Amino acid sequence: MRNVMRHTWSTPSSCFLFLFIMFLLVSTAVRPVQAKETLVWSVIDFPPFQILDGTYAASGSFDGELQTLIDNMPDFDHKITRMSFARRKQEFLRGTNICTPGIFLAPAKELNLAISKPALTHLDNRIIFLKNKAALFGRENPIVLEALFKRKDLVGGIMAGRSYAPNIDPVIQRYKDSPNLVIRTLTGDQLxxxxxxxxxxxxxxxxxEAAFQNIRMGLNDMPLNRSIAGTPPYLYTYVACTGNDWGRSVIKKVNTVLDRERAKKSYQQFSERWYPQEDRKKVRRYYPHMLKE
Known part of the structure; x- marks a missing residue:
């Protein structure tokens, strides 16, 4: 009987059948792992919104928001790439498939990006100066930006490529060649x-932002600030991706996460980060307006 079985199994057709069955078993058991799509996030060192270096790294408002998105979008292989404001703009203009966790509405629309629902709430921009310069600014409050830019006795600093607010950006554009405006591709701490x-x-x-820089540098005197005429008391930032089909599909998933997370107290705290107590109260007062949009 043993000889018969050995002889039967050794025939070519039987060997082929055995190998075929083994192939099916192995191919069924070992399935290839589906590669995830890479999602590149452009991040900018923009304390205290995004803090990439130093003792306070990853404690900015955009940092918390971005981590929330990453945790809730597991279908992607998330890659974080550091850029300047200028480079981020160039990549968007080239049509590179990237996203950013924080951008204001005006520049996002200008670049025809795919834009999310409002993601975070912030207070307005200010004119920041040191106490020993206070006399130069008189009692004007709020300050009219165009009149300030025309003054030849004051030199102001502007971060190149940064969008400030819809009423501020056009004025900067008009006076960009003024010798009294220093517009450079520098970080906030350098300025x-x-x-x-x-x-x-x-x-x-x-x-x-100014208060954070003051704390990071270990300075005693907090800088002063004045409101800018025509600037709204609060504004939103948005998540945005390249304005093509790919970007729009990613933003749909981002909006799903925002719908689920924005109303949570833990998420709201991202908007409140680094503000003094009085300003936190203002953020809390304005934040519910964002949830209606």
Missing amino acids: FQMMQNGDLDYLIMFSH
């Missing part, structure tokens, strides 16, 4: 240091 050194008389920044 703040130039003001501390006396190279600049004022900056345009958010109040908590």
Whole structure:
């Protein structure tokens, strides 16, 4: 009987059948892992919105929001790429498939991006200056930006490629060639240091942005600030992706996450990060308006 079985199994047709069955078993058991699509996030060192370096790294408002999106979009292989404002704009203009966790509405529309629902709430931009320069600004509050840019006795600092607000950006554009405006591709802390050194008389920044720089540099005197005429008391930032079919499909998924997360207290705290207590109260007052949009 053993000889018969050995002989039967050794025939070519039986061997082929055995190998075919083994192939089916192996191919069924070992399925290839489907590769995830890579989602590139453009991040900018923009404290305290996005903090990429130092003791306070990853504690910005965009940092918390981005981590929430990553945690809730597991179908993607998320890649974080550091860029300047100028490079991010160039990549969007080239049509590179990227997304950004934080951008204001005006520049996003200008670049024809796929734009999410409002993602975070922020207070307005301010004119920031040191106490020893206070006399130069008199009692004007709010400050009319165009009149400020016309003054020849004051030098202001502007971050190149950054969008400030719909009523601020056009004025900067009109006066961009003024010798009294220093417009450079620098980080906020570099501009703040130039003001501390006396190279600049004022900056345009958010109040908590200036406060953060002051804390990070270990300075005692908090800089002063004045409102800018025509600037709304609060504004939103948005998640945006390249304005093509790919970007629009990603934004649909982003909006699904925002619908689920924005009303949570843990998410709202991203908008409140780094503001002094009084300003946090203002953010809390304005935040519910965002949930209606």
